[in-house]
Amino acid sequence: MDITTIEHPSITTENRVALQTHMEKFDSFEAAAVDGMALKAMTGKPFKLPESVDKLPDDASRASLLSHVNKLYGREYAADIDGLADLDMRLGSTAEDGMFDEELEKAFKQHAIDTKMDKKAAQRNIEFYNKAMGRARTAFAAKTEETTKKAATERLAAVAACNEALIPKFGTKEKLDEQTVLLHRALLNDAGCTADEAADVADFLKDREGATNATIRRLFISNLAPLAAESTVHGSGGPSDGPTTPVQSDQDKQVAKDLNWT
Numbered sequence: 001m002d003i004t005t006i007e008h009p010s011i012t013t014e015n016r017v018a019l020q021t022h023m024e025k026f027d028s029f030e031a032a033a034v035d036g037m038a039l040k041a042m043t044g045k046p047f048k049l050p051e052s053v054d055k056l057p058d059d060a061s062r063a064s065l066l067s068h069v070n071k072l073y074g075r076e077y078a079a080d081i082d083g084l085a086d087l088d089m090r091l092g093s094t095a096e097d098g099m100f101d102e103e104l105e106k107a108f109k110q111h112a113i114d115t116k117m118d119k120k121a122a123q124r125n126i127e128f129y130n131k132a133m134g135r136a137r138t139a140f141a142a143k144t145e146e147t148t149k150k151a152a153t154e155r156l157a158a159v160a161a162c163n164e165a166l167i168p169k170f171g172t173k174e175k176l177d178e179q180t181v182l183l184h185r186a187l188l189n190d191a192g193c194t195a196d197e198a199a200d201v202a203d204f205l206k207d208r209e210g211a212t213n214a215t216i217r218r219l220f221i222s223n224l225a226p227l228a229a230e231s232t233v234h235g236s237g238g239p240s241d242g243p244t245t246p247v248q249s250d251q252d253k254q255v256a257k258d259l260n261w262t
Helices: 016-023 029-041 059-072 102-114 119-170 173-189 195-207 214-234 250-258
Strands: none
Touching (some): 102 119, 173 214
């Protein structure tokens, strides 16, 4: 039976092909009517779905069945990425910038299309990912803070140990501090350094490797602090014209020689 010319409110663009396929099984409207009466009698009774959509006669029938099943279960599928524009990519995220950047969002949506993931499932996956990444970020931040605190504590202990090792050389902590000030003064006025170079050396001795290396600090102080002390005595504000006689141990002199400081 051909129903392509029949118009009826119940016949729409979406179901016309499936209806045509169904009606082709009947030789007459009477036969179709009898079949319809049988279907009417089955209304409200259990309906057995086919074992497989492949057993349905054509693509239209399969598409129609799947469409109704998906509608029954509340599933909605997008045909392309534009159909997923209403997904909330920040759901479950506590970060201000969210967990999805533009590239990741595009890749996830394409994955949802390729794997025929319905929109509700896609939204659940977004929420799960955001929450999981949020927990991971929090754990990483806590671990980083713990590591930073530990490193700072260890550094303070190393600096303190370095100072303790230097105090016997200079007598007291006060004298060590005094000689350290003279060292910085010598870097600026007596060592031929520019201001930037002097600042870099001072930073090295205070905040970098030199702060925890007693040998390096001792050699710097022993060789340079006397220059500042003598320039202060001579009142020149720079290197004195007279000989400098810093008090150094034989070990200091040898190390200074090895480092080309003499």
